Amino acid sequence: MITCKQASELVSRTQEGPLSLREKLSLRLHLLICDGCARFAKQVNFLREAMQRYRQ
Numbered sequence: 001m002i003t004c005k006q007a008s009e010l011v012s013r014t015q016e017g018p019l020s021l022r023e024k025l026s027l028r029l030h031l032l033i034c035d036g037c038a039r040f041a042k043q044v045n046f047l048r049e050a051m052q053r054y055r056q
């Protein structure tokens with residue numbers, strides 16, 4: 001099981017490129033059990049989508 005620190009690092013790395021299958025799975029698993037990181041991931045995804053929309 002990965003830590004919250006590792007999870008948030010993985011979330012940030014999704015901004016730069018795709019994660020490996022293993023990383024994706026461990027991140028998803030962590031987000032299922034950790035509310036704080038799930039919220040963080042949601043925020044990051046929301047921001048990324050907003051940025052993409054802004055750029056278009």
Ligand SMILES: [Zn+2]
Binds near residue numbers: 004
């Ligand atoms: Zn966490």
